[in-house]
Amino acid sequence: xxxxxxxEELVTMKAFSDINRLRVLAMLRQSERCAxxxxxxxxxxxxxxxxxMKILCDSGIVDSWVEGRWTHYRISKEGSDRALELLKGILGx
Numbered sequence: 059x060x061x062x063x064x065x066e067e068l069v070t071m072k073a074f075s076d077i078n079r080l081r082v083l084a085m086l087r088q089s090e091r092c093a094x095x096x097x098x099x100x101x102x103x104x105x106x107x108x109x110x111m112k113i114l115c116d117s118g119i120v121d122s123w124v125e126g127r128w129t130h131y132r133i134s135k136e137g138s139d140r141a142l143e144l145l146k147g148i149l150g151x
Contacts, residue, residue: 067148070141073117078102079110083133086120090132117141 073079081100085091097107111131114120118137122129 067144070117070119070144073114073119073141076110076113078106079114082110082114082131083119086131086133090130092125092128092130094128096131 073083078100082096085096085099093104093107093111096111097104100107111120111122111129114131115122119134119141120131120137121134122131124130
C-alpha cells in the first residue's frame with residue numbers, strides 16, 4: 059500500500075478521533091441537521107463546529123449543502139460505506 063493511500067486513510071480515521079465529531083455523527087445518524095441545531099445541542103462555538111464539520115466533510119463521511127444562511131449536514135452513505143470498508147481492511151476482516 060502506497061503512502062498516498064495511508065494519507066487518505068488518515069483523513070477518514072481522523073473523523074472518528076474527537077468526542078465532538080462523534081457526537082455530531084450520533085446526531086446525524088438520527089436525521090440531517092442544520093448547523094444551528096448542532097450548535098445548540100453541542101454547546102460549542104461556531105468556529106469550533108466549523109472546524110469539526112470541515113474534517114467530517116473532508117473525510118467524505120458527511121455531506122453538506124447551504125439553505126438560506128445555514129449549512130445543513132447529513133451522513134453520506136457512500137462515505138460511511140467507504141469508512142467501514144477501510145476499517146475492515148485495517149482489521150483484516
